[in-house]
Amino acid sequence: MTDIRRKPRHRRRRTAVAVGVPLALTAAGTLAYGTDLGVFGADAQASASAATAAPAWATATADGFASVDSLGQNGTYGGRDGRTVTVKTLADLEKYATAAEPYVIVVAATIDMNPVGKEIKVASDKTIVGSGTSGQIVGGGFFLGPGVHNVIIRNLTIRDAYQGIWNDKDHDFDAIQMDGAHHVWIDHNDLRHMADGLIDVRKDSTNITVSWNKLSDNNKTFGIGWTTNVVTDITIHHNWFRETEQRNPSTDNAAHAHLYNNFLEDAAGTTIKSSYGNYSRGGTKMVLENSYFQGMNNPVTRDSTATIVQRGNTFVGTSGRNESGGTAFDPKAFYAYTLDKTADVPALLRSGVGPRGSIGTTAATTATTKAAAATTLTVAADGSAQYRTVQAAVNAVPANNPSRVVISVKPGTYREVVKVPSNKPHVTIQGSGASRKDTVIVYGNAAGMTKPDGSGTYGTPGSATMSVQSDDSQVRNLTVTNDFDESKHQDIANQAVALLTQADRIVLDGVIVNGDQDTLELETAAKDKLGRVYISNSYITGNVDFIFGRATVVVDKSVITLKKRWNGTSAGYVTAPSTPADRKGILINRSAINGDVTAGSFFLGRNWHPGGDTTVDPQATVRDTTLSAAIKSTPWSDMGGFSWKDDRFAEYRNTGAGAGTASSNRPHLTDTQATDQEVTDWLGDWTPSAS
Known part of the structure; x- marks a missing residue:
């Protein structure tokens, strides 16, 4: 994402508002990378094992x-x-x-x-x-x-x-x-x-x-x-x-x-x-x-x-x-x-x-081993599975597949670029190891790098190690990293995306997403399209605008880790939403934001108006979350000549050394505002599930 500074047209100032979760839920504590945490539970959509409804047991x-x-x-x-x-x-x-x-x-x-x-x-x-x-x-x-x-x-x-x-x-x-x-x-x-x-x-x-x-x-x-x-x-x-x-x-x-x-x-x-x-x-x-x-x-x-x-x-x-x-x-x-x-x-x-x-004794138990295998593709770098690369398995998924295909990736490091195209929905890419650290997909492209065919530079979205462009797709139990080395390439634009989404109803569960600037880009298929992303039980690391884009996003029960810059300094921004008007933006909920950086050196976010677009209305809310001392006492920042106070930024019930009381420079939701802005309001008619 590029910070283009242009003078905005005059816009009417509005009160910052945001969304949240049920008040009974509490802030998440620190999680461990090696813990294989799960996805969804009592509110998940159950899928029948046969054409008829599954039995109660x-x-x-x-x-x-x-x-x-x-x-x-x-x-x-x-x-x-x-x-x-x-x-x-x-x-x-x-x-x-x-x-x-x-x-x-x-x-x-x-x-x-x-x-x-x-x-x-x-x-x-x-x-x-x-x-x-x-x-x-x-x-x-x-x-x-x-x-x-x-x-x-x-x-x-x-x-x-x-x-x-x-x-x-x-x-x-x-x-x-x-x-x-x-x-x-x-x-x-x-x-x-x-x-x-x-x-x-x-x-x-x-x-x-x-x-x-x-x-x-x-x-x-x-x-x-x-x-x-x-x-x-x-x-x-x-x-x-x-x-x-x-x-x-x-x-x-x-x-x-x-x-x-x-x-x-x-x-x-x-x-x-x-x-x-x-x-x-x-x-x-x-x-x-x-x-x-x-x-x-x-x-x-x-x-x-x-x-x-x-x-x-x-x-x-x-x-x-x-x-x-x-x-x-x-x-x-x-x-x-x-x-x-x-x-x-x-x-x-x-x-x-x-x-x-x-x-355990009804006709619903008749699904066969063959049927189970028909929707699972396996990947192993050592050749012990159906495919050696993740992309080869993605290529094998039929176009317009009507039901879920699981790409099960064995532990190992896969140095490749992975793209799930828009005509292959219902794809799950899932590490099969005991820990999300066991399966790593990594590459090192950056926005300013020239493509191998000489047709120009990658640009920010094109730098992504993994791109998910198909609806109803998931990434689970693995690590996605962009390991571009900023210290060696200060001569080019160094936005380097690890994971990009450009679709609706995307689940990222139990993943680690590693990068520096622009780690996790969350977009939609087009500006007029809806793109909802639910992220849970995950780790996201970076330093500048590293959770950004125009999608409607919930980051739930996760750990956001702040990193120092390439030269050892501490300064950065967690979020950079570019939310279209009348849409929901980025919600960080029941999570923890911390890292080995200097106290008071990071903003929670800034308002991105791509190309000086005055029609967007960026939104970010951080609530029920533990904030380390790294967060500034005035946690929101202007960007590109636009005042964040004209957009939608707020906090609610945060704790930790980086939390602060409400002020004109640190807006908080009222209890009434918070009850009207829950996760369900963010996700609408979609209930994320594991299938």
């Missing part, structure tokens, strides 16, 4: 803490936005469970793990569901690693990895283990007789709901913790613990643990004796409601540093410690729920837990 969403929006994930809905596939072999189960794409995976057979103890590494956006009572996993289970999110495991029997040693120290064979996962729903399973845990929620895993499961015949049954951080939010309700010795559960350093309507039973005359029931350890805050304890030793215990608030529980034939104390939290401040009567819990759970014949 294929589109089911979690309750409890798994339903709470956090970490860039809106609730837990699993693979409902992907295809439904039926599997009967270990190879097929592992293939789809580890795939980058969302899937509803119906397990319609008994699958023996090989070797015994194998734990399939489940990727994000998956529903793994048993077909009626026929879905069984024998001798192993599932592992959800750091950053894995939006996973549902339902209606399965997972059993028999036991190796003959009751307190087994050598075989860490779990039914379901999580290390740093979030938004997981474990529901209606029969989990039993494993060498180690039935469920392990470890290492800062959070937003977990465990409901309507039978956990039995096990020693170390359900552990929560293995971390000094107090971050885990977990709901455990309507589970039957029967003949389980310890960890029922053991809850260590959970920020919020809500246990209700569970049935803990130690039956008389058996060889398995309970050591303890519900245990609140470390810094845990636990609310324990309307649960039924029968024959349990030490049914409720707590550390002196932990909290348990008990309400409405029943204890029959129990002995030993039964403790409570401290203050906890109100679960209804996070989500709605209804308690069943405590007296009804044993009968209710004996008949209601475990796999259901009605789940």
Whole structure:
């Protein structure tokens, strides 16, 4: 983008206005590049897996803490936005469970793990569901690693990895283990007789709901913790613990643990004796409601540093410690729920837990492997996939394709220019690695560079490493970089775009977009065309006008990183909107703006009137966002002879060292203005989805 300074025609001054998000939403904290955060949740558009509507179990969403929006994930809905596939072999189960794409995976057979103890590494956006009572996993289970999110495991029997040693120290064979996962729903399973845990929620895993499961015949049954951080939010309700010795559960350093309507039973005359029931350890805050304890030793215990608030529980034939104390939290401040009567819990759970014949058993499970593969193209630089370059895969997409085509790009560095033309809609370019850093698309063109054919310079849009010109397209889980070296080329125009959009209904989710000047250009197909872009869970880096253009843009739950200039100085502008009149501009929402730059050196934005265009009405709003000390106390700037005060710039409820009070040089929205200008107003009739 070029700063053309021309004297504007006289225009009437207007009050700055902008848009926002629901007032209940809070500012985002700092995210980690390596975390694979998800896309959309409870408000996403579900896509049927067949010509008819998908059955309820294929589109089911979690309750409890798994339903709470956090970490860039809106609730837990699993693979409902992907295809439904039926599997009967270990190879097929592992293939789809580890795939980058969302899937509803119906397990319609008994699958023996090989070797015994194998734990399939489940990727994000998956529903793994048993077909009626026929879905069984024998001798192993599932592992959800750091950053894995939006996973549902339902209606399965997972059993028999036991190796003959009751307190087994050598075989860490779990039914379901999580290390740093979030938004997981474990529901209606029969989990039993494993060498180690039935469920392990470890290492800062959070937003977990465990409901309507039978956990039995096990020693170390359900552990929560293995971390000094107090971050885990977990709901455990309507589970039957029967003949389980310890960890029922053991809850260590959970920020919020809500246990209700569970049935803990130690039956008389058996060889398995309970050591303890519900245990609140470390810094845990636990609310324990309307649960039924029968024959349990030490049914409720707590550390002196932990909290348990008990309400409405029943204890029959129990002995030993039964403790409570401290203050906890109100679960209804996070989500709605209804308690069943405590007296009804044993009968209710004996008949209601475990796999259901009605789940996973309709005609909607007949999608085939061939159908799934037909809409996915794979790319690997080493030649191990269908295509070696991303552009080759784009070229293979049919013109005017009527439905989504996913281009799955394996980890690696792809030094190429990628362009998705306007006649190829519904394209998703998605990295298949565990982190957005694993797959990198990079090039180094700049506006002032001469094209190889000598036909002139690239210009700003032409410098883009990746250009998305087709409607309903997406970029997910990868990095796009323009690595043009300004220090070596001060003789030419050094605008260098990493990612350019020129279309409507574009999703950028879980991406890193790296550059210096003009990093992210957000345009429309033409000035009179609408172009909406939703950016979430992402990182955008740059220094001068690095989020700019005339599109209608929401940057949500993301981190904007300020960079020093090529010569080490700190000065720049985050946004440069060129919004047409009567359109929405750039909204930065629930995000963080920071970077290793000098305090007070960056503007939030300036008003771009391309070529001195007096008909545009640039708009930018930053709200519910954390601003570092790098932001100037007067955060908006004039450009090209136009006063920013004649255009639309505002803030609302920002925090951090760079936030400031309202003044004539720092306009803030009123509460009334903010409620009329939400994300939904920005996006109109479009609800972004993962499909």
